[in-house]
Amino acid sequence: xxxxxxxxxxxxxxxxxxxxxxxxxxxxxxxxxxxxxxxxxxxxxxxxxxxxxxxxxxxxxxxxxxxxxxxxxxxxxxxxxxxxxxxxxxxxxxxxxxxxxxxxxxxxxxxxxxxxxxxxxxxxxxxxxxxxxxxxxxxxxxxxxxxxxxxxxxxxxxxxxxxxxxxxxxxxxxxxxxxxxxxxxxxxxxxxxxxxxxxxxxxxxxxxxxxxxxxxxxxxxxxxxxxxxxxxxxxxxxxxxxxxxxxx
Amino acid sequence: xxxxxxxxxxxxxxxxxxxxxxxxxxxxxxxxxxxxxxxxxxxxxxxxxxxxxxxxxxxxxxxxxxxxxxxxxxxxxxxxxxxxxxxxxxxxxxxxxxxxxxxxxxxxxxxxxxxxxxxxxxxxxxxxxxxxxxxxxxxxxxxxxxxxxxxxxxxxxxxxxxxxxxxxxxxxxxxxxxxxxxxxxxxxxxxxxxxxxxxxxxxxxxxxxxxxxxxxxxxxx
Amino acid sequence: xxxxxxxxxxxxxxxxxxxxxxxxxxxxxxxxxxxxxxxxxxxxxxxxxxxxxx
Numbered sequence: 001x002x003x004x005x006x007x008x009x010x011x012x013x014x015x016x017x018x019x020x021x022x023x024x025x026x027x028x029x030x031x032x033x034x035x036x037x038x039x040x041x042x043x044x045x046x047x048x049x050x051x052x053x054x055x056x057x058x059x060x061x062x063x064x065x066x067x068x069x070x071x072x073x074x075x076x077x078x079x080x081x082x083x084x085x086x087x088x089x090x091x092x093x094x095x096x097x098x099x100x101x102x103x104x105x106x107x108x109x110x111x112x113x114x115x116x117x118x119x120x121x122x123x124x125x126x127x128x129x130x131x132x133x134x135x136x137x138x139x140x141x142x143x144x145x146x147x148x149x150x151x152x153x154x155x156x157x158x159x160x161x162x163x164x165x166x167x168x169x170x171x172x173x174x175x176x177x178x179x180x181x182x183x184x185x186x187x188x189x190x191x192x193x194x195x196x197x198x199x200x201x202x203x204x205x206x207x208x209x210x211x212x213x214x215x216x217x218x219x220x221x222x223x224x225x226x227x228x229x230x231x232x233x234x235x236x237x238x239x240x241x242x243x244x245x246x247x248x
Numbered sequence: 249x250x251x252x253x254x255x256x257x258x259x260x261x262x263x264x265x266x267x268x269x270x271x272x273x274x275x276x277x278x279x280x281x282x283x284x285x286x287x288x289x290x291x292x293x294x295x296x297x298x299x300x301x302x303x304x305x306x307x308x309x310x311x312x313x314x315x316x317x318x319x320x321x322x323x324x325x326x327x328x329x330x331x332x333x334x335x336x337x338x339x340x341x342x343x344x345x346x347x348x349x350x351x352x353x354x355x356x357x358x359x360x361x362x363x364x365x366x367x368x369x370x371x372x373x374x375x376x377x378x379x380x381x382x383x384x385x386x387x388x389x390x391x392x393x394x395x396x397x398x399x400x401x402x403x404x405x406x407x408x409x410x411x412x413x414x415x416x417x418x419x420x421x422x423x424x425x426x427x428x429x430x431x432x433x434x435x436x437x438x439x440x441x442x443x444x445x446x447x448x449x450x451x452x453x454x455x456x457x458x459x460x461x462x463x464x465x466x467x468x469x
Numbered sequence: 470x471x472x473x474x475x476x477x478x479x480x481x482x483x484x485x486x487x488x489x490x491x492x493x494x495x496x497x498x499x500x501x502x503x504x505x506x507x508x509x510x511x512x513x514x515x516x517x518x519x520x521x522x523x
Binding site for chain 3 (some may be wrong): 031108213216
């Protein structure tokens with residue numbers, strides 16, 4: 001499959017037009033299921049009471065914050081190795097979405113921590129490493145837009161995305177490596193999950209819904225970035241053209 | 249290899265000829281640390297509790313300030329292109345720049361740090377470990393700083409951008425270094441933290457040459 | 470209904486978490502689509518030659 005084909009705005013538009021109904025529709029369906037089951041059709045936890053409903057936004061947001069970052073790192077590698085314009089704009093397009101999910105993860109976690117641990121924030125390994133992830137997203141966005149030529153910003157921030165990828169395993173294993181207040185993973189354990197099935201439905205519905213949402217939004221944003229680049233190029237050409245006309 | 253050594257020697261000569269730069273960083277280190285003493289108040293117990301953290305945070309910021317010009321001066325006078333195009337491997341030259349930066353900035357900071365620690369009432373059992381953590385940890389600061397400096401060459405908003413890139417990478421160094429000293433003061437073994445600090449240094453040493461060289465290559469295009 | 474809104478006494482934590490999530494997700498979608506639409510419009514103007522000369 002020749003991915004370079006999709007780098008041209010017209011081709012990417014065709015691809016995204018074909019995928020958009022599926023991604024946007026999937027997001028709507030799964031988020032609706034997630035909201036319904038998460039808020040109404042699931043029991044309260046025997047230990048955590050109704051606060052367990054915060055989990056249905058908190059945990060999927062946490063997964064997304066890492067999933068989007070993994071995408072960012074892959075796009076960065078592609079931008080550096082193949083100099084693929086689509087990879088260059090993809091990083092710029094998805095970074096704010098990843099930062100938003102990380103922000104949601106931190107805030108909802110804080111709202112869950114207050115009733116459960118009695119504090120909004122603790123400096124344990126999991127919270128600290130997610131906070132660092134948020135900072136890295138901010139640094140990525142600042143670096144990406146810090147240059148006059150967008151290609152330079154794209155490639156510089158791609159290097160940063162790859163360096164920052166070390167944080168992903170640290171986040172994943174922070175609850176196992178350090179004794180922390182944050183509970184260890186109870187869903188992705190290899191043996192039977194330690195979560196009641198009635199809670200898994202809203203959890204996975206929200207996670208799948210967020211993923212479809214991310215894909216749909218990424219398509220829209222990448223298209224916008226491609227248009228923006230094209231607009232810039234046209235304007236440059238026009239300025240160059242008009243000076244030539246004036247000189248003649 | 250020789251080219252890398254020559255680069256270290258050149259940078260050291262440059263620093264010796266204009267010691268003002270190093271002295272300014274040292275002055276910043278001492279003054280900023282004193283600010284904390286004023287901010288927290290003169291009670292010895294209160295200061296002793298936070299002395300390690302202050303020394304480390306201020307050393308980290310001093311390091312950050314010195315990084316601003318690490319590659320930018322080369323980019324301004326055009327010698328960056330020569331570095332990139334030189335027959336010697338750019339990865340090695342990056343390490344040479346880091347070594348020179350460490351020798352001219354971090355080493356003087358480490359030498360002065362016991363004085364600052366004394367002013368901040370650091371408990372006597374903490375000094376050796378503090379120096380050890382600085383020796384083990386500051387190379388990581390120089391290395392990660394080099395990545396940030398290379399990435400932000402030619403950027404529109406230099407200084408603040410560099411801080412935004414580099415500080416998240418500095419957090420683990422700070423955490424493990426302070427934890428080691430605190431453990432020693434509390435009568436526990438600082439070794440696990442020191443190992444983590446050293447391991448982080450090895451990680452920094454492995455990725456910095458490639459990341460910074462990649463950044464410099466695309467900056468000089 | 471009142472019991473549902475009360476969330477077992479944890480209303481002050483559960484509702485902000487969900488509402489904030491909804492607001493963030495909705496605003497990402499809206500700003501992204503809006504930006505695409507305005508860029509499409511701008512590009513059409515420039516390509517039709519009616520665009521302003523910068």
